[in-house]
Amino acid sequence: MHYRTSRRTLLTATAATAAAAATGVAALPGTAQAAVSGTSTSTDSRLKRLIARMSLEEKVGQLFVMRVYGHSATDPDQADVDANLAEIGVRDAAELISTYHVGGIIYFAWAHNTRDPHQIADLSNGIQRAGLAGPTPLPLLVSTDQEHGIVCRVGEPATLLPGAMALGAGGSRTDARTAGRIAGAELAALGINQNYAPDADVNVNPANPVIGVRSFGSDPESVAGLVAAQVKGYQSAGIASTAKHFPGHGDTSTDSHTGLPVIHHTREQWAELDAPPFRAAVAAGIDSIMTAHIVVPALDPSEDPATLSRPILTGILREELGYDGVVVTDALGMEGVRTKYGDERVPVLALLAGVDQLLNPPDLGVAWNAVLNAVKSGEISEARVEESILRILRLKTKLGLFRDPYVTHRGVDRTVGIRSHLAAADRIAERTTTLLANTGSLLPLSRRSHKNLLVVGADPASPSGTTGPPTTTIAGAFEELGYAATALSTGTAPSAAKIAEAVAAAEGKDAVIVGTYNVTATSSQRTLVSALSATGVPVVTLAIRNPYDIAHLAGTGHAASLASYSWTDVELRAAARVIAGRARPEGRLPVPVQRADAPTQALYPVGYGLSYGSYAPPSP
Numbered sequence: 001m002h003y004r005t006s007r008r009t010l011l012t013a014t015a016a017t018a019a020a021a022a023t024g025v026a027a028l029p030g031t032a033q034a035a036v037s038g039t040s041t042s043t044d045s046r047l048k049r050l051i052a053r054m055s056l057e058e059k060v061g062q063l064f065v066m067r068v069y070g071h072s073a074t075d076p077d078q079a080d081v082d083a084n085l086a087e088i089g090v091r092d093a094a095e096l097i098s099t100y101h102v103g104g105i106i107y108f109a110w111a112h113n114t115r116d117p118h119q120i121a122d123l124s125n126g127i128q129r130a131g132l133a134g135p136t137p138l139p140l141l142v143s144t145d146q147e148h149g150i151v152c153r154v155g156e157p158a159t160l161l162p163g164a165m166a167l168g169a170g171g172s173r174t175d176a177r178t179a180g181r182i183a184g185a186e187l188a189a190l191g192i193n194q195n196y197a198p199d200a201d202v203n204v205n206p207a208n209p210v211i212g213v214r215s216f217g218s219d220p221e222s223v224a225g226l227v228a229a230q231v232k233g234y235q236s237a238g239i240a241s242t243a244k245h246f247p248g249h250g251d252t253s254t255d256s257h258t259g260l261p262v263i264h265h266t267r268e269q270w271a272e273l274d275a276p277p278f279r280a281a282v283a284a285g286i287d288s289i290m291t292a293h294i295v296v297p298a299l300d301p302s303e304d305p306a307t308l309s310r311p312i313l314t315g316i317l318r319e320e321l322g323y324d325g326v327v328v329t330d331a332l333g334m335e336g337v338r339t340k341y342g343d344e345r346v347p348v349l350a351l352l353a354g355v356d357q358l359l360n361p362p363d364l365g366v367a368w369n370a371v372l373n374a375v376k377s378g379e380i381s382e383a384r385v386e387e388s389i390l391r392i393l394r395l396k397t398k399l400g401l402f403r404d405p406y407v408t409h410r411g412v413d414r415t416v417g418i419r420s421h422l423a424a425a426d427r428i429a430e431r432t433t434t435l436l437a438n439t440g441s442l443l444p445l446s447r448r449s450h451k452n453l454l455v456v457g458a459d460p461a462s463p464s465g466t467t468g469p470p471t472t473t474i475a476g477a478f479e480e481l482g483y484a485a486t487a488l489s490t491g492t493a494p495s496a497a498k499i500a501e502a503v504a505a506a507e508g509k510d511a512v513i514v515g516t517y518n519v520t521a522t523s524s525q526r527t528l529v530s531a532l533s534a535t536g537v538p539v540v541t542l543a544i545r546n547p548y549d550i551a552h553l554a555g556t557g558h559a560a561s562l563a564s565y566s567w568t569d570v571e572l573r574a575a576a577r578v579i580a581g582r583a584r585p586e587g588r589l590p591v592p593v594q595r596a597d598a599p600t601q602a603l604y605p606v607g608y609g610l611s612y613g614s615y616a617p618p619s620p
Contacts, residue, residue, distance in 0.1 A: 047393045051386050054136050059382070060372045061101025062389045063351070065143060065328065065359045068093045069111045071119050073126025080112055088364050093123070094130040100368055101134060103392055104141035106360055107153055107192065109465050114144075114154050117190060117416045121407045124191020128405040139401035141240070141357075141392070143194035146187060148179065149566040150213055150545065155464025156569075157417040158186050161425045164199050164226070165547075166432035166565035168217035168590030169609075173229040175428045176216075180233020180241070182421045188238045189415035191407040193399050196290060196328075198230040200243040200277035201250035203591060206548050210255040213546060213565045217590030218250075219606060220273050224280035231284040240395055243281035245292030245330055246317060247299060247306055248274025256293040256336030260305065263296045270298060279321060287395055288326040289317065291355065293336025304353075307337050308346065313354035326391050328357035332367065344370040351380055356388035429574035434587030435610040436550050437561040442511075442538050444581025444612060445483075450510040450538070453478055453485040456502045457515030458492045458525070458544065460567055467569040470515050470544055477576035478513075492517045494528045503531050511538045513579070514558070515567070519549040521596055526556055533557030542575055547589060551596040551603050563587070585611060 051059070069083040070076025073093040076084070081091050090096045093105060105127055107113035107120070114120055124142050131140045144153045149163010161179045162170070170176075180198070187195055202223050203215035216226040227243060234241035245256075247270065252261035265273060278289065291307040299316060300309040307313075307329050317323050329350055330337070337346055347358045347367045351374075361367035374380040396402060435443065445453075455478070459469035467473065475487035488505050490498045506512050512532050519525045533539045539558040543549040547563035562578065562585070564571040577583040588609035592602045 043394070043397060044390065047390055047397065048386075050136070050393065051389050054389075056375060056382070057372065058101045058134070058136055059385050059389055060368060060375065062103035062138070062392055063356065063358050063371065063385065064100065064102045064361070064364065064368060065104035065106050065141065065357050066096060066100070066102050066364055067106055067108060067111055067360050068096050068113075071112050071115050071123060073123055073130055077112070093127050097127065097130040097140070098134060100364060102140070103138070104143055104194070104357065107142065107144040109153050109155070117158060117412045118409050120154065120190040120192070121409060121412050125406050128191070128401075132405075139396055139405040141194045141396060141401075142192050143196060144187070144192050145196045146183060146192075147197040147199060147214060148183060149568065149571075150463050152464040152568065154187070154190065154192075155462065155466025158190075159183070159417050159421040159425050160464065160467065160568050160570050162429050162432050162571055163213055163566045163568075164216045165203075165213035165590055166429070166571060166587075167226060168215070168222065169434050169563070169565060169587035170428065170432040171222070171588060171590070172431065173225050175431060176226045176229040177233035178424060179428060180230040181237050182424060184234040184237025184239045184241075186416045186421070189407060189411045191405075192239070193401065194240040194242065194288065195234055196242045196244060197234070198227050198241070198243065199245075200227045200281055201245060201248055202273055202277060203250045204273065205251045205253060206546070206591070206594060207253040208250065209253065210257065211249055211252075215250055217606070218592065219590070220276040222590065224276040227277040228280040228284040231281050231286050235285065235287060238399065240287035240326075240399060242288040242290050242328065243278055243286050244290035245294070246278055246289050247292065247294075247296060247312055248278070249292045249294055250274065252294065256330070257334045260336045260339040261294045263294055265296065265298060267298045270296065275321075278317075282321050282323045286323075286325060287398070288328050288357075289323060291327065291329050293330055293334050304340065304349075305337050307355065308341070308349040308353050310353045318354055324391070326356045326395050327354060329355050329359045331360040332358060333360060333362035338362075343367065347371050348374045348380060351384065351388070356391050425570045426574065429570045430577060430583040431586045432565065432571070433575045433578045433583070433585055434547065434563045434589060435560070435578070435585035436547075436563060436589075436593075436604060436608070437558070438610055438612075439559045441612070442559045443540070443579055445511055445540075445579055446581075447482055451483050452508070452510045453483050453513060454488065454502075454506050454509045454511075455485055455513045455515070456488045456490045456505070456528070456532070457513075457542075458517035459489040460492065460517055460545075463566070463568060468567060470567045470572055473569050473572045474513060474515060474542070474576055477573045478580065481576065481580045481582060483580070490528055492525065494524050499524070499528050499531050502528060503535060506532055506535050506537045509537055511540060514539060514541045515544045516541050516549045516553070517543075517545050517567075519543075519552040521552055523552065526552060529553055529556040529558055533559075540579060542579075544572070547591065548593050551593050554596065563589075581612070585609065
């Protein structure tokens, strides 16, 4: 279905009248209802009247944000219908909304929600039509995790930008804000109005399996400045930004998707290390904050996960930090929040702790009925539920969703993946690539002496499903720069046979580029680099995820090493331009790289980075 009319006329007269009646705001003839801005007393009065007219079931539904399979709100593919019936008991998004009155939908690529920009816009419009068709017409918050870098749900042809740690390496708050503004504008054009970004965690643990390059870095003040910049960038584009994961997920070696991490910071350490980015987000006017499924005994001796902790969410976030916006849980299907309590207790305890939005429970029927029964029994007061609904409706009002929740194909074409956005992404990425070693000033590679290249290494799946594979992308970038380049995927755990194949392929080449991915002391990626270096052909390593790889490559004989902080095309192309000398390496490490043989000692400190012909000292 193609929409060529304006956004305003897409809201039909019937829907506009219904929405106006629900909110108490008069509809203007031929248009959507008048805008309600801010959180003034008059706005709150209207919203409270709207809440008073809602049934208890509708109130409970507004608290949930749920996944749904399919590219269409009413006509998904049969496989997606089957998945919805199996997991949720409904056929499609429209039936989900009419059955459970959910206040929000979250998009995932694996749920087939994000095929292409026009399809996404149509899905968003279908979801909003379903919301406005309910007994109490209500628009929905449509959300996704579009952090960029290694977490990206909407792929090409949308603009893909450097992720958080890459931006941390660039060190520019202007670039961080620009990236947020571009990303936010494109999401808004697709009908996605709540983004679960930026990551406000301070990544001080190199072994962190779940945050890593999703963080801007290890320095709390630097992270705080970049978080605030991204919040302003996203929200200037008219979408809600979400700082995560409160109270701070940066110092853990456990993934909360699969276990329950424990953070052993003292209260003073938390205030100094973890709190600054969240304080900065609140000061920047953040619309929503996401909880973490972590235990912080110093903040709550009960050792409940933060998502279920009233001392943390109400005592610290609400009362100490003064935050009165929307609090959303991390996904409730994650093991970290399910370890201590059953799925029927988790949503109830989260609301009692101070949460407003319950994100993606594993079984919506169990969670929804648990909250409904808790309200009926008096365990949760209806007033407590209405407090959260008021925050949610304030946000929907601020985003203009009561005024006009629809988007158009024309708006998509004028905003998503446009030339100026793509050019800005390239420029920002160039300023993030970090040069860590350059023995004998091998780089930049001259086409006269090093024209014939071999590109080998890891080919992890694209974060968005639309880019890569990395070796092919890097080789293609060099080809565009006038080099001859051959790509050979060797994987994250190359076998002896694959290493031998790479060594044979290196014969006659002028240089080898090796894309490394989370190298460890026992990784066969290390063996690959050593074997290639032994051929006498200069080897350049490029860490395409965590920048710590170089510590485990000591003694392998590589001549130069760089970090790109992600393997999306924009960062890999930028790294190729830096290696070729078409751009200067300007990135500086936003985290320290510790020695592999002495983890308490820094091999490269925060702020380290080489420029061609000189060493750039750490920032003061």
